[in-house]
Structure formats: structure tokens, C-alpha cells
Amino acid sequence: MLRWFLGGSRQSGTATGGQSPVTNIVGHHATVINQIGETSEVAERRHHEQMAALEHLRQEMAREKGLDPVVLKPIFDHLDQGDLSLDEIREKAEEAVQAILERARQPPPTSNDGADIDATIGAARAKLATLDTAGARGLLADKIAEEETARRHRLIPLLQEQAAIERLTYDHAAAQTTLRRLAELSPDNTWVWIDLGDILATTDTVQNAAVAYVRARTVAERLTQADPENTQWQRDLSASHSKVGDIQQTQGDLTTALVSHRTALHLSQRLAKANPENIQWQRDLSVSYNKIGDIQQAQGDLTAALDNHHAALCISQRLALTNPGNTQWQRDLSVSYNKIGDIKQAQGDLAAALNDYRAHLEISQHLVLTNPENTEWQRDLSVSHDRIGNIQQEQGDLASALISYDAALKIRQRLARADSGNTQWQRDLSVSYERIGDIQQAQGDLTAALNSYRAALDISQRLALADSKNVEWQRDLSVSYNRIGGILQAQGDLMTALDSLCSALDIRQRLVWADPGNAQWQRDLAISLGRVGRCQAVLSRTEEALTALNRGRDIVLSLQRQSPGWAVLADDLALFDKIIASLDADAPPN
Structure with missing residues (x-):
């Protein structure tokens, strides 16, 4: 580019005086630059002259009035900012001095604001008597x-x-506003940010809740680094890591969530070991064990999950025995029973799972009787009925399962009506509709089942649209599509059924891509592939059906190698083998 610019055109010839245009331009630029430099020097010299004149005026005025020149500096500094002559500056400075002294002579007004306020104003005016405006302002600023x-x-x-x-x-909207105001007033309070995150997690988006929880962790980290021996800040840091882990799990990032919960566990273990008599720290430890167990279960490591849930149960039992009247510890105990029941059910030990769920139910019923207005305990009771219904259904007792599911549904309908903005309660309601739909389908009432599934779908769609980052709600949506597809297929509406089943498959494929380590999502994907394959088989699309079915079977085999204790996988594999064998037998020879 430089060669092209300097070369110009062969016909350009020479300019006036025999010089090229480029030479003229360069010379002109040099002249301009020199002029700018000279102008800058002149301006700088004039500025110094003006400042010197202003300083001379300040010193002269101070001598005339017998003042320290320093006290006049604030006045002169601000007068210098205007477009005033030296005479005008002197006149304005005289006016300011007279006004300041006049205010100093005025006694402070009597007020009802407190003697300390009156004393501060009096002290500020005393400063004005010596024209110490900086001192007066300093006193007022401090107060x-x-x-x-x-x-x-x-x-x-x-x-x-x-x-x-x-x-x-x-x-919820007002509570969010109040908590945000609290965060502005007390930005270094970890629990303000945690409280804000809690309400955002149930009434807003996962992403906004994550911002609040991460802010809580940042605050706790800073405070802990400043004072590593402060046990309260150590506990706050543990709690903030746990909350961040919860939201990471909700976002589908199980690996990072496990790191966060293990960090929280490490902090809780250190505190509990330092003071075994601190009941709160013991409880924190049990919560961390349960959180880690939840992640491990989602990853398919049922043995490790059971170990952690048992560790939590031991602590909860010990605390509950020391104070049977403490409702929080009783609830913690019920939660541990519930989590262990989930693992036992996944391992195929239905009798043991049912015993754990009934222990959870007994405690939940007792708590609700002591305070029927406690919505958290009401929800716990609905979860108990739901879990017991799952076992009863798996055992083939459909009538009892329907009673249990209906008991859960009634509670959840009441909670959802009371607070339509609580997304957790809305989700619970959709789960109940699905459970009842499952029983209705098993009993052969396909129309009723379809209505129940569509009620669940309506809620799932609304939640999934409200927060696309909430992977739990995305999974719920896939479950609704799968259920509806199954009913439509049974009713003979195959093409509509296939559309619904493929919608579920698309969601599940996206979830697995987002977190391949989530064993539950891998199994969900295998189930969707199986359902799509079976529908394609009915449509006589044998080749497509076998492709989907074999892919689903491969996923189940991989999960079995990773999680040999996951009992349901054996049933999944047997079903895949049966369907594939029947299609292979019907397929035309090559």
C-alpha cells in the first residue's frame, strides 16, 4: 500500500517549484504540527501565568484579613473553574468570606433530631468562624x-x-424487590444473596437464581480469605457452594455440581470435626452427604449414593433422638428415609423401599398434624403418597396405587391453587397427573389417561417455555410427549403418535449431548428410541425401527456395565431383545 500511495500516476509530473505533491503535503503537515506545538506552549505558559496571578491574589487577600492562605484555597479553587477575571474572582471571594462568617455567627437552630446532630452542626459552624470550610465539611461528612x-x-x-x-x-414479586434492596444495603451478607437465589429458583429462572448463588459464594470466599478462622464465614461458604451445586444440577451439569457439593462437604466435615457438639454443623454435614448421594444416583453409581445417604441417615437419627420435639430434625430424618427408599427401588428391592417410604410417610403425617399450615410439610406428605404409589404400581396393586396418587394429587392441587407462581408446586402437580394417567392406562381407560397426560403436558410446556435452561423441566416435557405418544399409538393414531414420540426423543438427545454422564438421561434416551422404534415397526418401517431399537439397546448395555446394581436395566434389555428378535424374524431375507 505504501508503494502504491507514493508511486501515484506516471502522468502526475511535478508541482509548483519542481516539488512532488507528496513533498508539499509532508511539508504542510510539518508546518501544521509545528504551529500546534507552538500554540500548545503558549497556552501552557498563559495557564501558568494565570495560576501564579491567582495564587498571588489569594496570598494578598489572606494577609489583608489576617488569615491562613490555606483556608481560602477551597473558595479560590472553585472560582477558578469559571470564566472570571481576577477582579471578579476577588469580589466573589470577598462575598464568600463575608457569607461564611455570617453563617458562623448564627447559632445552630434548636431541633428534635438529637443532641449529637445539634452538636455536629455547632462544631461545623465553629470551624466556619476561622473560615475552615474543609474542616466543617469533614465533620458533617463523617456524621x-x-x-x-x-x-x-x-x-x-x-x-x-x-x-x-x-x-x-x-x-413473590414484592419479596424479590425487598431482597434486592437488602442486597444493596448489605452486599456482604452471604445469606441475603442465598435468600434471593432461593426465591428466584422457585419463581423466576434458573439463570437468575444462579447469579444470586454465585454472588453469595463470591462474598463468602472473600470474607473467609480475610479471616480464615471465622467459623461462621466457613459455614456460609459451605452453604453457598451447596446452593451453587443445586443450581448446577438443575442446569444438567452433574460433574461440576458434584465438585461444588464435595467442596461444601469438605468444609462441613472440618467444622463438625472441630466442634462435634455444634448441632447445626452436624446437620449441615448430613445435608452435604444427601446432596452428593443425589448426584451419584443421577450418574448411576447407586452403591456410592446409598453409602452417602446412609451417612446422612445416621446423623439425622442421632439428632432426632436427642430432641424428638425438633421438627427440623424430624423432617431431615424423613428426607433420609425417602432418599434411601429411592435407591432401594432402583436396585429392585421393592419391599425395603416400601418400608423406607412408609417411615417417611409416618413422620410427614405427624408433622402436618402439628401444623397443617406448613406448606413444606404438606408437600413432603404428597411426596410420600407419590413414592408409595410407585411401589404399589410396580407390585401390580393398581387400586392401592391410584388411592396413593389421588391423595398426592389433592394436596398438590391445593398448594398450586394457593400459589400459582411457585414453579415447584406446579411441577409437582404435573407429576401427579402423569402418575394417575399411568394407572388409568394400565386399567384400560385410554381416554381418561390421555386427558391426564394432556393436563401434565400443559403444565410442562408452560414451565419449559418460561425457562429453557431448566433441564428438569425439559425432561418433564419429554415425559409428557412420550406418555401421550403411547396412548395415541394404542388408539391407532400412529402418525400423530410418532410425532409426539419424536418430540420426546429430540429433547432427550439434547439433554444427553449436554451431559453424557447423566445415567438417568441416558436411560431416558434409550426408552425414547425404543418407543420410536416400536411405533415405526407398527408402521412397517422395519429398517428404521431396527436402527432405533439397536441404538437404544446399546445404550442400555453400556449403562449395565457402568451400573450393575441398577435392577430396571435388566428388564429394559430383555424388552429390547424381545422386540428386536420379533422384527428380525419378520424381516425379509437379504
Whole structure:
């Protein structure tokens, strides 16, 4: 480019004086640059002259009035910012001095704002008597900061109580606003950010909840680094890691979630070991064990999951025995029974699972009787009925399962009506519709089952659209599509059924791509492939059906190698083998 620019055209010839155009341009630029430099030097010299004149004026005025020149500096500094002559600056400075001294002579007004406020104003005016405006402003600034801090401290407990009441009355928008205001007033309070994250997790998006939880962790990390021996901050850090882990699990990132929960466990273990008598730290330890067990179960490591849930159960049993009247510890115990029941069911030990679920039910019923208005305990009770219904259905007792599912449904309908903004309760309701639909389908009432599944789909679609980052809701949507596809296929509407089944398959494929280590999602994908394959087989698309079925079978085989204790996989494999064998037998020879 430089060669092209300097070369120009062969016909350009020479400019006036025999010089090329480029030479003229360069010379002109040099002249301009020199002029700019000279102008800059002149401006700088004039500025120094003006500053010197202003300083001379300040010193002269201070001598005339018998003042320290320093006290006049704030006045002159601000007058210099205007477009004033030296005479005008002197006139304005004289006016300011007279006004300041006049204010100093005025006694502070009597007020009802407190003696400390009056004293500060009096001290500021005393400073004005010597024209020490900087000193007067400093006194006032210190007192204002003190009052703002005191007001902030007084506001915080009031706002905390306001947020609690807003949440109790399901005014989630107001509670969010109050908690955000609290976060502004107390940005270094880890639990304000955790509380904000909690309400966002159930009434807003996972992404917004994650922002609040990560902020809580950042605050806790900074405080802990500043004072590593502060056990309260150590506990806050553990709690924030646990919350971040929860949201990572909801987003489908099991590997990172497990790291977060293990960090929380490490902190909890250290605290519990340092002071075994601290009941709260013991409870925190049990919560960490349960969280890790949940992740391991999702990854298909049932043995490790059971070990961690048993560790949590031992702590919960010990705490519950020391104080049977403590409802929190009783609830913790019920949660441990429930989680162990889930593992036993996955391992195929239905009798043991049912015993654990009934232990959970007994505690939940007792808690609800002590306080029927506690919505958390009401939800726990609905979960108990749901889990027991699952076992009864698996055992073939459809009538009892329907009773259990209906008991759960009634509770969930009541909770969802009371707080339509609570996404967890809305999801629970969709699960109940699906469970009842399963029984109706097993009993041969396909029309009723389809209505139940569509009720579940309506909720699942609404939740999935509200937050596409919530992978649990995406999975729920795939379950609804699968259920509806199954009914439509049984009713003979094969093409519509295949569309619904393929919608479920698409979602499940995306979830597996997002987190290949999630064993449950791998099994979901295998089931979808099996359902799509069976529908294609009925449509006489044998080659496509076998492709889907063999792919699903391969996934199940891989899961069996990873999780040999996962009992249901043997049934899955047997079903795949049976369907594939029947299609192979019907396939025309090559």
C-alpha cells in the first residue's frame, strides 16, 4: 500500500517549484504540527501565568484579613473553574468570606433530631468562624456517614421481616424487590444473596437464581480469605457452594455440581470435626452427604449414593433422638428415609423401599398434624403418597396405587391453587397427573389417561417455555410427549403418535449431548428410541425401527456395565431383545 500511495500516476509530473505533491503535503503537515506545538506552549505558559496571578491574589487577600492562605484555597479553587477575571474572582471571594462568617455567627437552630446532630452542626459552624470550610465539611461528612450506617443497620432487620412476610403471603414479586434492596444495603451478607437465589429458583429462572448463588459464594470466599478462622464465614461458604451445586444440577451439569457439593462437604466435615457438639454443623454435614448421594444416583453409581445417604441417615437419627420435639430434625430424618427408599427401588428391592417410604410417610403425617399450615410439610406428605404409589404400581396393586396418587394429587392441587407462581408446586402437580394417567392406562381407560397426560403436558410446556435452561423441566416435557405418544399409538393414531414420540426423543438427545454422564438421561434416551422404534415397526418401517431399537439397546448395555446394581436395566434389555428378535424374524431375507 505504501508503494502504491507514493508511486501515484506516471502522468502526475511535478508541482509548483519542481516539488512532488507528496513533498508539499509532508511539508504542510510539518508546518501544521509545528504551529500546534507552538500554540500548545503558549497556552501552557498563559495557564501558568494565570495560576501564579491567582495564587498571588489569594496570598494578598489572606494577609489583608489576617488569615491562613490555606483556608481560602477551597473558595479560590472553585472560582477558578469559571470564566472570571481576577477582579471578579476577588469580589466573589470577598462575598464568600463575608457569607461564611455570617453563617458562623448564627447559632445552630434548636431541633428534635438529637443532641449529637445539634452538636455536629455547632462544631461545623465553629470551624466556619476561622473560615475552615474543609474542616466543617469533614465533620458533617463523617456524621452523615455515621447516620447512614445507623439507618442501614436499622433498616436491615425490618426489610428481612418484610421479605419473610411477603414470601409467606406468596407475594413473590414484592419479596424479590425487598431482597434486592437488602442486597444493596448489605452486599456482604452471604445469606441475603442465598435468600434471593432461593426465591428466584422457585419463581423466576434458573439463570437468575444462579447469579444470586454465585454472588453469595463470591462474598463468602472473600470474607473467609480475610479471616480464615471465622467459623461462621466457613459455614456460609459451605452453604453457598451447596446452593451453587443445586443450581448446577438443575442446569444438567452433574460433574461440576458434584465438585461444588464435595467442596461444601469438605468444609462441613472440618467444622463438625472441630466442634462435634455444634448441632447445626452436624446437620449441615448430613445435608452435604444427601446432596452428593443425589448426584451419584443421577450418574448411576447407586452403591456410592446409598453409602452417602446412609451417612446422612445416621446423623439425622442421632439428632432426632436427642430432641424428638425438633421438627427440623424430624423432617431431615424423613428426607433420609425417602432418599434411601429411592435407591432401594432402583436396585429392585421393592419391599425395603416400601418400608423406607412408609417411615417417611409416618413422620410427614405427624408433622402436618402439628401444623397443617406448613406448606413444606404438606408437600413432603404428597411426596410420600407419590413414592408409595410407585411401589404399589410396580407390585401390580393398581387400586392401592391410584388411592396413593389421588391423595398426592389433592394436596398438590391445593398448594398450586394457593400459589400459582411457585414453579415447584406446579411441577409437582404435573407429576401427579402423569402418575394417575399411568394407572388409568394400565386399567384400560385410554381416554381418561390421555386427558391426564394432556393436563401434565400443559403444565410442562408452560414451565419449559418460561425457562429453557431448566433441564428438569425439559425432561418433564419429554415425559409428557412420550406418555401421550403411547396412548395415541394404542388408539391407532400412529402418525400423530410418532410425532409426539419424536418430540420426546429430540429433547432427550439434547439433554444427553449436554451431559453424557447423566445415567438417568441416558436411560431416558434409550426408552425414547425404543418407543420410536416400536411405533415405526407398527408402521412397517422395519429398517428404521431396527436402527432405533439397536441404538437404544446399546445404550442400555453400556449403562449395565457402568451400573450393575441398577435392577430396571435388566428388564429394559430383555424388552429390547424381545422386540428386536420379533422384527428380525419378520424381516425379509437379504
